[in-house]
Amino acid sequence: MRLILxxxxxxxxxxxxxxxxxxxxxxxxxxxxxxxxxxxxGTPLGIxxxxxxxxxxxxxxxxxxxxxxxxxxxxxxxDGFILxxxxxxxxxxxxxxxxxxxxxxxxxxxxxxxxxxxxEIISRLSGRRTCPDCQAVYHVEHAPPRQEGRxxxxxxxxxxxxxxxxxxxxxxxKVYDQQTSPLVDYYRERGLLRQLDATAPIxxxxxxxxxxxxxxxxR
Ligand code: AP5
Numbered sequence: 001m002r003l004i005l006x007x008x009x010x011x012x013x014x015x016x017x018x019x020x021x022x023x024x025x026x027x028x029x030x031x032x033x034x035x036x037x038x039x040x041x042g043t044p045l046g047i048x049x050x051x052x053x054x055x056x057x058x059x060x061x062x063x064x065x066x067x068x069x070x071x072x073x074x075x076x077x078x079d080g081f082i083l084x085x086x087x088x089x090x091x092x093x094x095x096x097x098x099x100x101x102x103x104x105x106x107x108x109x110x111x112x113x114x115x116x117x118x119x120e121i122i123s124r125l126s127g128r129r130t131c132p133d134c135q136a137v138y139h140v141e142h143a144p145p146r147q148e149g150r151x152x153x154x155x156x157x158x159x160x161x162x163x164x165x166x167x168x169x170x171x172x173x174k175v176y177d178q179q180t181s182p183l184v185d186y187y188r189e190r191g192l193l194r195q196l197d198a199t200a201p202i203x204x205x206x207x208x209x210x211x212x213x214x215x216x217x218x219r
Contacts, residue, residue, distance in 0.1 A: 001026060001080040002106070003213060004087070006183055007114030009172045010125035010164075011198045015137050016114075016209050017084040026080040029071050031064050031088075033135055036161075040132070053163055056171030058088055058179060065095045072099060088180045093187075110213055111187040114198040114205075118173060125169050129158040143202060 001024055005013040014030060021028035035053060038046035045063070052059045068086055071077070087093040100107050116124075127140040131151035138145050138158060145152050163172065187193040194212045198205055 001082075001213060002109050003081075004083045004108055004111040004187075005085075005114065006111055006180075006187070007198065008116070008118075008121055008176045008180075009169070010121045010128065011114040011116050012124065012202070012205060013084050013114055015143070015202060016206055017082045018135075018137070019206055020209065020213075021082050024080065024082075026082065027076050028082045028084055029068070029077070029086070030084040031059075031067060031086040032084075034067055034071070035059060035064075054168070056163055056168040056175060058175060061089055061091045061095070064088075065092060068092075068096065069099055072103070078105070087183060090182055090186055093183055108192055110194050111183075111192045112194050112196050112209060112212060113184055113187075114196050116198040120199055121173070122169060125164045126166070128161065128164055130161055131156050132159050 003020075005017055007013050014028075014032075017028040017030065035046070035049045039050050039053070040046070045067075048063060049059045058064075064086060068083075072081070083096075087096050097107075124139060124142070127142070129138045129140060129145075129149075130136070131138075131154060133156040134151060134154045136151050136153050137143070138151075145158065149158050150156070151158055162168075184193065196205065196209055196212060200208070
């Protein structure tokens with residue numbers, strides 16, 4: 001199964017990708033997580049990415065394309081992967097097409113486009129809490145941890161992402177409309193697009209996602 005999860009920030013891609021990747025035994029490849037980890041560790045990549053992410057802008061294409069090229073060259077993606085947050089521009093999508101062609105590993109099975117109104121997205125991002133150690137995702141109302149402020153999986157103190165502040169959320173939504181939404185047509189024209197109503201509760205969205213991707217060519 002080789003999937004791309006597409007959709008606005010906060011629509012629920014990461015929540016569903018984590019669950020599907022665990023059940024399928026394939027990696028969830030999130031460029032956002034890779035970049036946040038680099039910032040945490042103070043690597044040259046993290047230093048380069050930090051100001052873009054804090055402003056809600058995209059990190060330059062050549063940087064994220066390099067990240068994905070390295071990540072896809074690892075053996076754990078041989079049986080499939082879920083791309084979460086990549087590609088985000090047409091240039092990234094074209095680079096991915098070339099990478100997969102050159103590797104001879106076969107193309108993407110489906111691109112699932114998560115859809116929800118902006119009002120719902122803003123409420124999801126405002127209430128999101130994440131685990132800085134294991135990257136588990138919670139929501140203060142919709143997906144609260146068992147113990148307030150603590151990760152169910154590893155016990156670490158949960159944090160609010162620095163880009164989940166109102167001004168940065170507005171900037172990220174604008175960037176999505178201008179730079180990422182053209183990918184909907186890009187993948188529709190290639191016959192890969194599947195639409196997913198992401199407004200339902202988490203378990204219903206997951207059931208619908210599973211039925212959409214059932215019978216992928218590479219399974
Ligand atoms: P990234 O980490 O990819 O952020 P994003 O795309 O903005 O997506 P999010 O992680 O914010 O949201 P999500 O859709 O995964 O939602 P989640 O499941 O968490 O990128 C961050 C930054 O890195 C970018 O701004 C950019 O600077 C840079 N970057 C990353 N990739 C890049 C690239 N390819 N090119 C250039 N720059 C790049 O859910 C959100 C909340 O809602 C959670 O609290 C969750 O519990 C809750 N929730 C989820 N589903 C439901 C539901 N069905 N009902 C109710 N609540 C729900």
